[in-house]
Amino acid sequence: MNEIARPAEAVPVPAPPPLAPVVRGLSPLNRRRLSNFRRNRLGFWSFVVFVGLFGLSLFAESIANDRPLVVSYKGEILFPVLIDYPDEKFGGFYARPNYRSAETRKEIADHGWAVWPPIPYSYDTIIDGLPTPSPSPPTWMLTDEQCQAAAKQNGAATTGREGCEGLEMHWLGTDNTTRDVLARVIYGFRISVLFGLILALVSSVIGVIAGAVQGYFGGWVDLSLQRFIEVWSGIPTLYLIIIISAFIAPGFFVLLGILLLFSWVALVGVVRAEFLRARNFEYVRAARALGLSNIRIMSRHLLPNAMVATLTFMPFILNGSIGTLTSLDFLGFGLPPGSASLGELLAQGKDNIQAPWLGLTGFFVVAVMLSLLIFAGEAVRDAFDPRKTFK
Template identity: 65%
Template structure:
């Protein structure tokens, strides 16, 4: 059983059958496309929600503030950083060029000083435009009081836009889960392959070590390490990788144990093919079937773990765009139900899509499934 495509770039009959089975699962097929669109859109979060313009044309020069930091001296100021929402900078750019803003004029850490009420503010569409804009310096005539400045999902307790934090939090959660899933899969597949192929004392000793390692209370160890080491994206990734790689070891080990004495493997050994080549070309494609089936569920588990750590305060640094911290904001501001509901529905949608995609992949690689 091979995952390779047929010659000349065409899919083999086996892969065509798998693709047909995947598409036949309509729930998983549409979930895949919905998740893909959301992920691709949030990858460009800086062009959707940002307190800096996407493009600025100033005195004939085209700039990209969304990606490049320009000092205020570029626009006639004297500060090291540029506040494009400042009245002086806005007037200077308007007089010498034009500016293109993103749909949402707030980044994940932007505090809006002109919110209608102190603390958490409800979504702008629940309030009249007069109430939303009354605190701006020039009232309704202020050019900053535009739909791009409205808070579609409200603000949190510190005046940060919830929609912007949601977009950035979705992206960092998925990227974290993808990196952790790929890294843990590579380590888990390699460990399981070595155990299953060589067997004997290698398998026995490795299994005992894995049993000892998995008996360690992972959650308590995570909390202890996170409280000692300054939390960060890569620090959390390394800590979670210490435990997540074990997930696929048993599955891959069983596949290699089952197939290592097949006739084609015995024939390859008799022809002098190296163990590494036998494992890579003859046994690994069979093990990858089960691995690909489990990867969406590992991804959803990784995202849920990061969200839980952020909610408990042991995850990403405070102020980071995180779905867990959004849930924590909802817990701390019970009078603002839109915070908790936004985080709940977002995480529920993400987990549902990943589970449906995993079910579709499982059906695609199930040899008992046939598409008619």
């Protein structure tokens, strides 16, 4: 008798593991580059410190200003740092109130209160009642005897304070026109970095476009543009600025435009070489065979490869742009007189050897700023280098 075949018992099959979530954003290659950048501790922390200092300088008006941040006057909340109020609002008759004057301070104190910035001076504030002739040393370097006369003049006798305790602090002293050096350093740092960023970004865009056109098309286009760049880069920029400054008052955008005429050639050679190398690759030929336009091939298939070399040069271009503005200000062909400038601070240090805090302050600020950029630039360069690894 044949046995009836029984169905085999079902063996439980384990459930498949859940699929890992797809992380949208950086590609694996860019994540590796970012990881290498973070592992370079010197470069990474230099970048963090530089960005932090630049971020603070963007709020310079809230850190160093000769206007109060907030004023409560006769039951009304005012914001002098943001809004220009007429002097008649505080009982005066001038167009703009002088918040540092004794009359305005007394009027506000009698009818309310005021919150001042940590540094109660702007970059162009003329300070009266200094204990010594300008340039005056930092307040912490003065003796009580030097401060006593100025402290009494500023009301220390009525408040019970004597010596330097009755004076407002000038942590880095004042320059030869009685302006606070620390306030000028904060504003000068901001304007130097902003000038360098704008110049580096705009000149890089123009240089990348010019280098891409040369490298992709080649032939007579490459040859003619290369000869033009050789002639154009031979024009002396400093002499041109001196000539133009005789007709036009030098300013932020005037200097930016003049330097932009010549700084764009810095990246042309690098981008041109990348496009010359990659224009005959198989994927580029395939894109041409599919009928893609030249602009699409250049922007979607060739430009990403050239951007690696471009990004590694960007911190050094920014460094050079800041150094150029500082040098022009030092020579007297930069920003207008009175502007917050690190180069002008260095020039004052040269002209006032008896006031070493001017030259030393300018030197250390410029040296630290450029050193941070150099360290960050080297970290970016190493992060994009596939042969570099960090533990």
